[in-house]
Amino acid sequence: MLNRNTRIDASGAMNEQITTQRREVSGQTIGELINLSGRQRMLSQRIVLHVLLASHGDRAALAVVRDCLATFASTHRVLVHGDERLPGVFSEGLQQLYYGTRKADERVQRFIALTDETLARVEADDDADDGVAREYVDALVAQATPLLELLQEITLAYQNEMRGIEAATQRRQSAIAEQLSSISMQANIVALNARISAARAGSYGREFAVITQVLADIIKEMDALIYSVVDGNADEPASRRDASHGTSQLSSRSRVNTRSPQRICT
Missing domain, CATH: 1.20.1300 (3 helical TM bundles of succinate and fumarate reductases)
Structure with a gap:
C-alpha cells in the first residue's frame, strides 16, 4: 500500500507540474532525454540478469543490482518530474504515455518496487532457488519483456518529439x-x-x-x-x-x- 500511495502522490505532483512547464524545449534537450530513455532499456535488462545471478548464489550481483536500480529509479524521476536542466513531461503526447492508457509511470514504478522487494527476499533467503524468493524472481523475469517494450515505446515518443522540433525548425x-x-x-x-x-x-x-x-x-x-x-x-x-x-x-x-x-x- 505504501508504494501505491507513493505512486499516486508522484502522479499528482507531476500533473500539477505539467500545467506550469508548458515551455519551448530545444532539440538538444530532447536529445538528452532520448539518451536517458535509451539507457533505461539497458538498465532494465541488466537489473533482471543480475537478479537471476544473485538468486543462484552470486552475492556480488546484488551490489550491481542495487547500483543499477538506483540509477534506473533516479533517471525515471528525471524523465517524469525533470530537474534543473530537463523539463520532465513537457508535451501532451508524453503525458498520455506516462499517465494515459499506457500508464508508463505506474508500470515503471511497479517494476522498481518489485525489484527492491525481490532483492530483499533474495538476501533474506539462504536458498534462493526455492521458496518465496523464487516466486519474486520469476515475477520479475516475467516483467522483463513487457517492460522492455514499454521503454522502447517511451524512447520512440521522445524521437517523435525530436522530429516535431526539426520540422518546426x-x-x-x-x-x-x-x-x-x-x-x-x-x-x-x-x-x-x-x-x-x-x-x-x-x-x-x-x-x-x-x-x-x-x-x-x-x-x-x-x-x-x-x-x-x-x-x-x-x-x-x-x-x-x-x-x-x-x-x-x-x-x-x-x-x-x-x-x-x-x-x-x-
Whole structure:
C-alpha cells in the first residue's frame, strides 16, 4: 500500500507540474532525454540478469543490482518530474504515455518496487532457488519483456518529439528564406532603376553607378545566403559548408564596402 500511495502522490505532483512547464524545449534537450530513455532499456535488462545471478548464489550481483536500480529509479524521476536542466513531461503526447492508457509511470514504478522487494527476499533467503524468493524472481523475469517494450515505446515518443522540433525548425528557416527572397527581389528592382537613372545622368551619374554596383553585389550575396538556408533544410553537413561559404561572402562584402568610398571619391 505504501508504494501505491507513493505512486499516486508522484502522479499528482507531476500533473500539477505539467500545467506550469508548458515551455519551448530545444532539440538538444530532447536529445538528452532520448539518451536517458535509451539507457533505461539497458538498465532494465541488466537489473533482471543480475537478479537471476544473485538468486543462484552470486552475492556480488546484488551490489550491481542495487547500483543499477538506483540509477534506473533516479533517471525515471528525471524523465517524469525533470530537474534543473530537463523539463520532465513537457508535451501532451508524453503525458498520455506516462499517465494515459499506457500508464508508463505506474508500470515503471511497479517494476522498481518489485525489484527492491525481490532483492530483499533474495538476501533474506539462504536458498534462493526455492521458496518465496523464487516466486519474486520469476515475477520479475516475467516483467522483463513487457517492460522492455514499454521503454522502447517511451524512447520512440521522445524521437517523435525530436522530429516535431526539426520540422518546426525547417518551417521557420523556409519562412526566413522566403522573406529574404522577397527582399532580394525588391532590391534588384531598386538596383535596376538606379542603373537606369545613372545612365541617364551621363557623366554626373558615374559616382551613383558605383554605388549601384555595390548594391548589386550585396544582392548577389543575399541570394547566395538564401540558397544556403534552403540547402541547410535538406542536408545538415551541407548547411555547415554553406555557412562557411556565407561567412567568406560576408567578408568579401565588408571588403567591397571599404573600397566603395574610395571609388566614389575618385
